[in-house]
Each structure stands twice: as C-alpha cells, then as structure tokens.
Amino acid sequence: xxxxxxxxxxxxxxxxxxxxxxxxxxxxxxxxxxxxxxxxxxxxxxxxxxxxxxxxxxxxxxxxxxxxxxxxxxxxxxxxxxxxxxxxxxxxxxxxxxxxxxxxxxxxxxxxxxxxxxxxxxxxxxxxxxxxxxxxxxxxxxxxxxxxxxxxxxxxxxxxxxxxxxxxxxxxxxxxxxxxxxxxxxxxxxxxxxxxxxxxxxxxxxxxxxxxxxxxxxxxxxxxxxxxxxxxxxxxxxxxxxxxxxxxxxxxxxxxxxxx
Amino acid sequence: xxxxxxxxxxxxxxxxxxxxxxxxxxxxxxxxxxxxxxxxxxxxxxxxxxxxxxxxxxxxxxxxxxxxxxxxxxxxxxxxxxxxxxxxxxxxxxxxxxxxxxxxxxxxxxxxxxxxxxxxxxxxxxxxxxxxxxxxxxxxxxxxxxxxxxxxxxxxxxxxxxxxxxxxxxxxxxxxxxxxxxxxxxxxxxxxxxxxxxxxxxxxxxxxxxxxxxxxxxxxxxxxxxxxxxxxxxxxxxxxxxxxxxxxxxxxxxxxxxxxxxxxxxxxx
Numbered sequence: 001x002x003x004x005x006x007x008x009x010x011x012x013x014x015x016x017x018x019x020x021x022x023x024x025x026x027x028x029x030x031x032x033x034x035x036x037x038x039x040x041x042x043x044x045x046x047x048x049x050x051x052x053x054x055x056x057x058x059x060x061x062x063x064x065x066x067x068x069x070x071x072x073x074x075x076x077x078x079x080x081x082x083x084x085x086x087x088x089x090x091x092x093x094x095x096x097x098x099x100x101x102x103x104x105x106x107x108x109x110x111x112x113x114x115x116x117x118x119x120x121x122x123x124x125x126x127x128x129x130x131x132x133x134x135x136x137x138x139x140x141x142x143x144x145x146x147x148x149x150x151x152x153x154x155x156x157x158x159x160x161x162x163x164x165x166x167x168x169x170x171x172x173x174x175x176x177x178x179x180x181x182x183x184x185x186x187x188x189x190x191x192x193x194x195x196x197x198x199x200x201x202x203x204x205x206x207x208x209x210x211x212x213x214x215x216x217x218x219x220x221x222x223x224x225x226x227x228x229x230x231x232x233x234x235x236x237x238x239x240x241x242x243x244x245x246x247x248x249x250x251x252x253x254x255x256x257x258x259x260x
Numbered sequence: 261x262x263x264x265x266x267x268x269x270x271x272x273x274x275x276x277x278x279x280x281x282x283x284x285x286x287x288x289x290x291x292x293x294x295x296x297x298x299x300x301x302x303x304x305x306x307x308x309x310x311x312x313x314x315x316x317x318x319x320x321x322x323x324x325x326x327x328x329x330x331x332x333x334x335x336x337x338x339x340x341x342x343x344x345x346x347x348x349x350x351x352x353x354x355x356x357x358x359x360x361x362x363x364x365x366x367x368x369x370x371x372x373x374x375x376x377x378x379x380x381x382x383x384x385x386x387x388x389x390x391x392x393x394x395x396x397x398x399x400x401x402x403x404x405x406x407x408x409x410x411x412x413x414x415x416x417x418x419x420x421x422x423x424x425x426x427x428x429x430x431x432x433x434x435x436x437x438x439x440x441x442x443x444x445x446x447x448x449x450x451x452x453x454x455x456x457x458x459x460x461x462x463x464x465x466x467x468x469x470x471x472x473x474x475x476x477x478x479x480x481x482x483x484x485x486x487x488x489x490x491x492x493x494x495x496x497x498x499x500x501x502x503x504x505x506x507x508x509x510x511x512x513x514x515x516x517x518x519x520x521x522x523x524x525x526x527x528x529x
Contacts (some may be wrong), residue, residue, distance in 0.1 A: 056440050085442035096433035100455040109451050113442025121450045162437075169441055 008034040008205045009055070009173055014064035016050050024050050026229035027064070032173075036221035037196055037206045039237075041213055043249050047229045048209040052175050055207070056088045057081060069172065086113035089166030089204075091195070093178035095158040097165075099151040103142060106150050106161050107133045110168025129168070136164040140194060156187035163194060167202070174199060174206040180215065188212070192219045213245065322504035329502045333490055334509050341486030342513065344404050344479065345472035348411025352472075353465055356381075356416045360423030366435075367427050367453060377420075385417025389475045393484040407484035411472050419468055426460035427453055462528050470521045477510050 009032040016025040024047040032038055040048050053059035055066055057073060066073040073084055089110070097106045111129045112120055119125070125133075137143045140160040145153065150161060159179060166174060176195065180188035196219050199206045210216045216223055217237040225233030225240070225248040233244045246252050275283065362368050362377035392413050396406035435452040443451065480488020487506060494502040 058436055058440055082442040082444065085440055087442075088440070090437065090440040092433065092437060094433050096437035098434040098438075098452060098455050099431075100458065101451070105451070109438060109443070110441055112438060112444070112447040112451060115447075117444055117446035117450065120447045165437070165441070 006034050007031045008068075009207075010065075010067040011055070012065040012067070014051070014054060014066065015062045016047070016054055016059065017062050024229050025054070025061075028226075028229075028231060030224065030231065030234075032205055032207060033222075035200070035203055035205050037199060037208055037219055038222045038224060039216035039220035040207065040209050040224045040226060041211065041216050041248065042226035044211070046226050048211075048226055049177055051226070052177050052207060052209050055173075055175060056085050056090060082113060086169055087172045089169045089171035089174045091159070091162050091166050091174070091176040091179045093181050095155070095162045095182075097150040097158055097161055099149070101150060102146070103137065103148055103150055103153070103161050104133060104146045107136060107164045107168055110165040113169065133164070133168060136167055139198070140164050155183050156190065159183065159187075159191050160194065163191070163198065167198060167204075171204060174204050176206060176208040178209050178211065181211065188215060189218075195219075213240075318500065321500040324501065325504035325508055326499070326501035327505060329505055330509065333502075334487065334506055337480070337487040337490040338509055338513060340404055341476040341480070341488070342473060344407040344411060344484075344486050345469060345476040348408045348476065349415060349465065349469045349472050351408065351412035352415025352468070353419050355412065356419035356423060359416065359420040360427065361449070363420060363424035364427035366430070366432065367449065377424075381417045381420040381424075383417070384413055384415075385421065387414065389414040389479065390482060393479050393482050397483050402483035402485070404485035407476060407479040407486055410479060410484055411476055414475075415468050415472060418471075419464060422464045423457070423461060426457040426464075429460075430456040459528055463525055466521045466525055470517050473517045474514055477513075 009030075011028055011030045011032075014025055014028040015023060017023045028051060030038075040051065042048050050059055054061045055068075055073070057076075061074050064074065068084060069087065071080075071084065073081070076084055098109065101109075105123070108123075108125050108129060111125060115125055115129070134143065134146065137146055140163060142153075142157060142160055142164070145157065150158065153161065162179075174195070179195065180191050183191060192215055195206060195208070198204070208216075208220070210220075217240060220237055223233065223235065223237050223240055224231055225244060227248045227250075232247055233240065242252075242255050245255060359377045359380050362373050363381060365371075365374055368374055368377070389410050392410035393406055396409045400406050400409070430453055434456070435448060438448045438452045476486050477488050477491075480486045480490065481492050483489065487510065491503065491506045491510075494500075494506060
C-alpha cells in the first residue's frame with residue numbers, strides 16, 4: 001500500500017465556462033490515487049457532472065491540464081483522445097445502454113475502441129473479448145440474461161450491464177456520473193457495493209459523482225466536496241462533519257431532520 | 261363558501277389584444293387566398309351542369325369490364341409496375357441513406373454538410389416523379405428503366421428526409437456512452453444510431469414502397485413502362501371496357517399493397 005507518490009490522474013487548474021465569463025469549474029486541482037473510490041459531492045448545478053465529463057472530454061475544458069498515463073488529455077487530438085478514452089470506463093446515471101441491442105452486445109460495445117468497425121458491425125469480436133464479456137456478466141450476476149434485450153431489464157440490472165460495459169474496456173480509471181440516482185435505496189447500495197468490489201479486485205481507481213452523502217461516506221475512501229465550482233472539502237469520509245456539509249450545501253435546517 | 265369575503269372579479273382572457281389581431285389576420289389571409297384561387301380556376305358553369313350526364317354515359321360505356329383482356333394485356337404490365345416500384349424503392353433507399361446521415365445534425369456535426377445534404381433531399385422531393393420520368397425517358401428511351409430511375413430519384417427526398425429526422429430523434433445517452441468508450445465514428449453509427457432507427461427505417465421503406473406502387477402505375481402515361489402504358493393505349497383507342505378492367509386491377513393491387521404494408525408494419529413496430 002505505497003501510494004504516497006503514485007498518482008493515476010492529476011487535474012491541474014481545471015476551468016470550464018459554458019458561457020463566456022460564467023465559470024462552472026473555477027480552477028479545480030485534484031490528484032487521484034491509483035486505487036480507492038473518490039466520491040464527489042455537492043449541490044445540484046455545482047459542476048460535479050461537468051468535472052467528471054471534462055476528464056474524458058465529453059465536455060471540453062476551457063483551460064487547465066488533466067494528466068493521465070503521462071499525457072495531458074486536454075490537448076490530445078481526435079485519434080489520441082479516442083485511444084485515451086478506451087482506458088477510461090464510464091458509468092452513467094441513465095445507464096445509457098443501447099436499448100434495442102442485447103445485453104451481450106451492450107457489454108461487448110465496451111470493446112468498440114479496440115475492434116475495427118467492420119468486424120464490430122458483423123459482430124465478429126475476438127474470442128478473448130467474448131470470454132471476458134461472459135465472465136463479467138457472471139460477475140455482475142446477469143449471465144442468464146446475456147441474450148435478453150437491454151430494454152427488458154430493470155434499472156438495477158441495466159446499471160450492472162453499464163458497469164460490465166465499462167470494465168470491458170480494461171480501463172485504468174473508472175468514472176461514474178450519479179450511478180445510483182435513478183435507483184431505489186436498496187439497489188443503490190448493491191450497485192455501489194459492486195463498484196467498490198470490482199474497483200478493489202481489479203485495482204482500478206474510481207471517481208464517483210454522488211449526491212447521497214450517506215452513500216458517499218459508506219463507500220468512498222475519499223470525499224471531495226464541491227461548491228460554486230471549487231473544492232471546499234477534501235479528505236477521508238470520517239473527517240466530513242456537519243460544518244463541512246453546511247459549507248458545501250449551504251443552510252442547515254436539512255441536517256437535523258432525519259439524520260438520526 | 262367563505263362568508264363575508266369580498267370577491268373581486270379578476271379579468272381573464274384567452275388571447276391578448278395582439279394575439280387576437282394576429283389570429284384575425286391569419287383568417288383574413290386564408291379567405292383572400294381561397295377567393296383568389298377560385299377566380300384563377302375559371303369554372304365554366306356549362307361543363308359543371310353537364311358533368312353528371314357525361315359521367316353516367318362514360319360509366320355505361322365502361323360496363324362490363326373487359327375481363328378477357330386481363331391475362332393477355334394487363335397482367336404482365338401490372339407486374340412490371342410493381343417491379344418498377346420495388347427496384348426503384350431499393351435503389352432510392354440506397355441513395356437516400358448517405359444523405360440522411362449527412363443531413364442529421366447530431367450525426368454530422370458540420371452545418372455546411374447538413375445544408376448540402378438537405379438541399380439534395382429537397383431538390384429530389386420537389387421534382388415530381390412524372391417530371392423525373394419525362395427526363396429519363398428522354399435520356400434512356402421509353403420503358404421500365406426510365407420509370408425505375410424516376411421512382412428511385414424522387415424517393416431519395418422522402419426517405420432521406422424522414423431517415424434524418426429519425427436519426428435526430430435518437431436518444432443521445434447511448435451515443436455518448438460509446439464515444440466515451442473510444443469507439444470510432446463508424447462504430448458509433450452501427451452500434452449507437454442504427455439500432456435506434458431500425459424500426460423507423462423499415463417503416464418508412466414500406467411506406468415509400470406503398471406510395472411507389474401507386475406512382476409507378478401513373479408513370480406509363482409518359483411512356484416509362486408498366487400498366488400506365490396499357491391504360492394510355494386503351495384510353496387513346498376509346499376501349500372503355502378495357503379501361504375499366506385496368507382501373508379495377510389497379511385498385512386491387514393498391515389495396516393489396518396497403519394491406520400487406522399495414523400487416524408488416526404492425527409486426528416490426
């Protein structure tokens with residue numbers, strides 16, 4: 001467990017403004033360790049999603065650096081960006097599966113960055129990919145549904161497929177944008193457990209946007225609190241106090257109610 | 261009710277004064293357009309009064325339809341028409357797909373390409389099949405080839421436009437997921453866009469085929485092959501019983517196509 005110097009991802013002075021002059025991210029600087037789950041918490045509209053999407057450039061950063069595998073992702077050309085994206089798995093709030101394709105095809109689509117388009121079109125994936133896909137489906141508990149269509153699955157099952165698809169990339173980093181926000185509390189815990197276990201087993205660091213503070217504290221190894229586009233808390237879950245939450249979310253009446 | 265409370269009447273009207281004025285203007289324009297159109301048509305009253313008599317006379321001469329002419333002169337021509345429609349549809353769809361992809365703003369992120377593609381689609385749609393047929397008859401001579409190409413070229417506009425609209429209506433989530441996985445553009449299309457538009461695609465292909473069956477029948481009138489040519493001949497020779505038989509056959513084919521398309525569409529959607 002020597003992770004003092006090693007860094008999987010380094011974000012330097014990241015700025016994003018969708019509209020000129022209105023900063024959504026106001027100079028974020030973060031180093032992500034090569035293992036563990038980093039939970040990003042913060043109020044709606046504070047740039048959590050923008051931050052995570054800037055990392056794989058689904059959203060183009062306005063300025064700053066994102067160093068991953070020794071390269072600055074912000075300045076990569078199209079081809080290089082695709083190659084870098086292959087190594088970054090992503091899980092979405094709305095699962096983002098292709099509904100009319102089978103579960104198996106959705107999982108295999110995680111390999112599209114590696115398989116030539118023509119072979120992918122003919123569904124001729126390498127045997128190792130197919131074996132890996134079955135193994136992953138088994139891991140997430142959906143081996144029996146491999147041939148079902150994605151739109152026949154429940155929300156929790158779809159998110160499992162989403163996780164399997166992300167891991168199919170053999171990623172070196174996992175991003176999750178509100179992976180449990182569309183799920184019920186029990187399923188949310190199951191999905192977070194799955195993400196934590198797989199991240200541990202495979203040694204893949206994960207960055208997870210999450211608005212449920214209790215879930216963040218339970219599963220994350222590190223919590224980053226965003227407010228107004230800036231980092232206002234960064235530490236282990238145990239260090240997160242009501243005072244911090246007040247600072248992140250503002251107000252305090254919501255803290256007493258059902259915190260128990 | 262609340263006793264003692266004074267109720268103040270609040271004024272509420274569905275439209276504001278400006279909206280009422282705008283609506284009035286729209287009605288005015290519609291009425292003016294209808295009046296102008298009627299004046300241009302130049303209705304001749306004598307012909308209208310005469311019409312029922314003429315119609316009755318024509319129907320009398322058409323009856324009974326000349327069933328004996330069907331095997332010898334109508335059947336093959338009718339099949340020709342259906343073949344023209346089918347091959348024309350296949351060709352038209354093949355040509356329409358690339359323009360559909362180029363016209364869809366979410367698939368092709370270059371506005372100038374969208375506009376070029378849309379211009380092609382609009383041109384194809386605005387030139388009637390009959391006009392295309394006249395053109396191709398002049399180029400390739402009369403016959404089924406001219407008809408097939410006319411059908412194909414006019415279909416590009418309809419198929420391409422609706423296909424690009426189906427593409428633009430796809431959900432962006434799965435596309436984003438595939439891009440995030442580093443998929444190249446071709447794979448994003450085949451795994452992300454295509455599965456989402458497959459039902460719409462087959463539905464509009466069938467719909468277009470149905471329209472093309474009807475259009476291919478008319479094409480013969482300008483010499484572009486099919487049963488229209490037989491109809492033209494019969495009309496020119498005043499063989500009214502044969503004309504009746506041809507019209508009945510066409511009606512049967514059109515109904516059959518409609519039934520088939522409806523049945524297949526129900527299955528795929």
